Every structure is written in structure tokens, then in C-alpha cells.
Amino acid sequence: DSGVTQTPKHLITATGQRVTLRCSPRSGDLSVYWYQQSLDQGLQFLIQYYNGEERAKGNILERFSAQQFPDLHSELNLSSLELGDSALYFCASSVGQTPGNEQFFGPGTRLTVL
Amino acid sequence: GENVEQHPSTLSVQEGDSAVIKCTYSDSASNYFPWYKQELGKRPQLIIDIRSNVGEKKDQRIAVTLNKTAKHFSLHITETQPEDSAVYFCAASPTGTASKLTFGTGTRLQVTL
Numbered sequence: 001d002s003g004v005t006q007t008p009k010h011l012i013t014a015t016g017q018r019v020t021l022r023c024s025p026r027s028g029d030l031s032v033y034w035y036q037q038s039l040d041q042g043l044q045f046l047i048q049y050y051n052g053e054e055r056a057k058g059n060i061l062e063r064f065s066a067q068q069f070p071d072l073h074s075e076l077n078l079s080s081l082e083l084g085d086s087a088l089y090f091c092a093s094s095v096g097q098t099p100g101n102e103q104f105f106g107p108g109t110r111l112t113v114l
Numbered sequence: 115g116e117n118v119e120q121h122p123s124t125l126s127v128q129e130g131d132s133a134v135i136k137c138t139y140s141d142s143a144s145n146y147f148p149w150y151k152q153e154l155g156k157r158p159q160l161i162i163d164i165r166s167n168v169g170e171k172k173d174q175r176i177a178v179t180l181n182k183t184a185k186h187f188s189l190h191i192t193e194t195q196p197e198d199s200a201v202y203f204c205a206a207s208p209t210g211t212a213s214k215l216t217f218g219t220g221t222r223l224q225v226t227l
Contacts, residue, residue: 099207
């Protein structure tokens with residue numbers, strides 16, 4: 001157990017819908033990262049927050065947005081869902097704001113868009 | 115931006131043999147190179163990392179080597195065991211603020227008895 005929690009574990013929804021994925025970082029970690037892992041694909045970095053502020057952005061679609069709240073938990077919002085958005089979404093956390101700090105991954109949320 | 119290539123995509127070895135996974139990167143500013151192991155249905159977990167001021171790092175049966183001139187780094191697993199079966203991801207990043215980890219596409223390692 002990494003100490004990073006994600007809810008829900010599974011999510012099944014229809015095209016065009018909007019969902020929210022939630023992540024709670026390890027105690028003491030200020031950075032939260034979001035990754036997308038499609039079937040048989042690597043990990044695609046989406047976005048990073050550090051202490052409430054956006055720090056780095058990857059290939060995140062405009063339909064996706066995220067935020068980090070004062071209690072440091074983070075939410076990833078996915079809207080106008082398409083079939084291709086079906087994937088495993090991981091959240092990771094670390095103490096510092098740079099990639100040189102070890103990232104601890106949560107168990108992931110499996111999103112299925114029908 | 116950074117581009118990380120990883121080979122092979124699948125690797126099958128017999129128990130007790132060694133396994134080597136290789137990665138190349140494109141951004142000369144990258145100086146942090148972690149390796150993650152992801153067992154089936156589980157989360158990725160860091161197994162070893164190396165920074166650019168070091169050429170090799172070992173931790174029991176695993177080792178990582180880095181050649182900054184050639185922009186490649188490798189993971190070596192010796193005396194493989196069935197529990198080493200997993201997908202292994204390399205990654206690279208500069209360590210400045212606003213930097214991001216770029217992952218390779220993964221290597222599925224199968225250790226057979």
C-alpha cells in the first residue's frame with residue numbers, strides 16, 4: 001500500500017458524459033500527478049499540481065481538467081467522454097515538486113466508456 | 115520534448131537467467147532516470163533510479179547503468195525469479211520545476227520455470 005488513495009476503483013459511463021476521479025496523496029506529500037494508461041500502453045503524463053498550483057502539463061486534452069484543493073486532495077474531471085478515453089487513470093504523489101522526487105502511485109481508477 | 119524508447123517490448127527468460135532492458139532518451143537535459151515495475155492489475159512501483167552524476171547503481175539483484183554520452187540507460191536483473199514477472203517501465207526527466215517524467219512503452223518480462 002503506497003498510501004495514495006483513489007476513488008472510485010471502477011467507473012462505467014456512456015459517451016458524452018462527465019466524470020470526476022478523486023485522489024488523496026500520501027500524508028506529507030504536496031505534489032499530485034495524474035497519468036493515463038491505455039490498454040497495453042505506457043504511462044502518459046497528464047498534469048501535476050504542487051500545493052494547490054498547477055506545476056507541469058502534459059498532453060492533457062481540453063476536455064480534461066484538474067485541480068488540487070487546500071487539503072491537498074486532487075480531482076480529475078473528464079467531460080464529453082469518448083470511447084478512446086477508456087483507460088486506467090493513476091494518481092501519484094511526491095514530497096517535492098520536481099520529478100527527481102520518488103512518485104508513489106495510487107491503485108488507479110479504471111474508466112470504461114460505452 | 116523528451117522522447118523515451120524502450121526495448122524489447124517483451125522478454126522471456128528462464129528462472130535464474132539474467133534480463134536486460136534498454137532505454138534511450140532524446141533530451142540531453144534529462145538527469146533523472148527511474149525504473150518502475152507494474153505487476154498485473156497493480157500500481158507501478160519504483161524499483162530503482164539513477165541520476166546523471168552516477169554511472170551505475172545496484173540494489174541486490176537489480177542494477178541500472180547510464181551512459182549520458184550515448185543517451186541510454188539499462189536495467190539489469192540477475193538470477194531472475196518468477197516474481198520478477200511484470201511490466202517494467204523506464205522514464206526520464208530533467209529535475210527542474212515544471213519538468214515531467216516521460217515513460218517508455220514498457221517491457222513485459224516473463225520468467226519461466
